[in-house]
Amino acid sequence: MRFTLDRFDLDAFVAATLAEDLGPGGDITSAAVIPADARFSGVMDSRDAIVIAGLPIAEAFFRALDPAVELERLVEDGARVAAGSPVLRLHGLARAMLTAERSALNTVQHLSGIATLTRDYVDAIAGTGATLLDTRKTIPGLRMLEKYATRMGGATNHRMGLWDAAMIKDNHVAVAGGVGPAVARAVAAGIARIIVEVDTLAQIEPALAAGATHVLLDNMGPAVLREAVALVAGRVPTEASGGVRRDTIRAIAETGVSYISVGRLTQSAPAADLGLDFTLG
Template sequence: MIEGFNAAAFVAATLAEDLGGAVSVEGDVTAMAAIPETATLSAVLAARQPLTPAGLPLMPVFFQALDPDCHCESLAPDGVPVAAGTWLFHVRGRARALLAAERAALNTLQHLSGIATLTRRHVEAIAGTGATLLDTRKTLPGLRLLEKYAVRMGGGTNHRLGLFDAPMVKDNHIAAAGSVTAAVAACKAAGLANITVEVDRLDQIEEALAAGADRLLLDNMDVATLKAAVALVAGRVPTEASGGVSLETIRAIAETGVTFISVGRITQSAPAADIGMDDAP
């Protein structure tokens, strides 16, 4: 599903957390006590609100970890918005196993679909402006690859994965290095390319460009200042607006002419999508 992501290991760790340390139906004390060993269940995962699903390819991994013989069928693709009431996934198998896996599977699907759904709303809010929505590194520890996948399913674009794959000179780097010029020069001396430099004042722009910045991150600027910054840059490098972006403000920010808008809240603060597991024929 995701390059570099070990779905089996993730699912095993998530189930073990819920089942007392082992990936075993016996960890669900309620299911073991209340449900006959031979009972079967047919169920669907259903959208209870309009949403953009993300994470459906993980659902067979969850359920088959506890019932390898269960039948699994995706009824909707990731990344395509659906209406409330839409059936997303069907599973049929041993009742104890499916119910033991239910919460872990739903937690994952609800979280990722919440990110995709909120991302889609931001993308739609800037449609036609030419600006591109980016995510950030504001992700839950251990879930970055999954959350960035969900952003893509919502129509957003991934920013750098971490500190390792793209240089970004931020205010603390500048303070420690002594100046924008010194920080950028040190990055170039280390052989780094495609350097983004964060600026939060208009008077930093020319210094950053003269130092060799390949992209400017315009941090926490209001709309008027962003317009002035874009005019000063005059297309010499791409620009990225960041900080304090919301659904209410993103359209005005996009209309300033910035190339990118990075939004931490699409991963950091997305509410879980309302998805439930219901009996099915």
């Protein structure tokens, strides 16, 4: 089955990525050193215990250069794998494999790194009832892929962009003249999802009275978060955000918030360590 993501063009992504690497001259090393009819067998494996994400995209790179390449996916995206686990087997034209190798690995390493970090945070709040959210802190052009990777790690996507929900932040509030007027304007504009960032407990009631559908509690410690959750009293979902770390997220989740958003999932996740080894034949 072909891999698809909403608002993501896989063919265009593969073509642009390969074009960036090939430049005007192509893979001059492989062309000079590897016979045109040589064939390789290859195995992509994980060097560490990770959560896999991006294998269907890696496969698309190899197919783009060798449509007849034989691919055997050994695990599915979202799976936890132990160190040393093979995840993808390949057999096909050696030149094509070598040319596509870096693009395929870069993608899987980056997305698996995000999925692995995300799963670590998800595990940290297991049993609390809180849901982990990602943010818009993504690499330009890679948002759909990076948010896909957070889903593979067990998170739920927050806004995909500026278009699918209103998020009223401090600068919007300052220009509008207060939380209440800012929310009222969003309601008047006919926006269905209105997320309001509040910095103080005093802003909560005006936000709800004006029609906010989601309250984002910005940079509040656990004690204040508990008060905020009590004030909201289940009328709308609550979200804790700002400076959330692996060592603090459990205490935040235990305050009763509905969601916790973490920018570092996509902003700071280290690449996972995967390799791809080839043999002739």
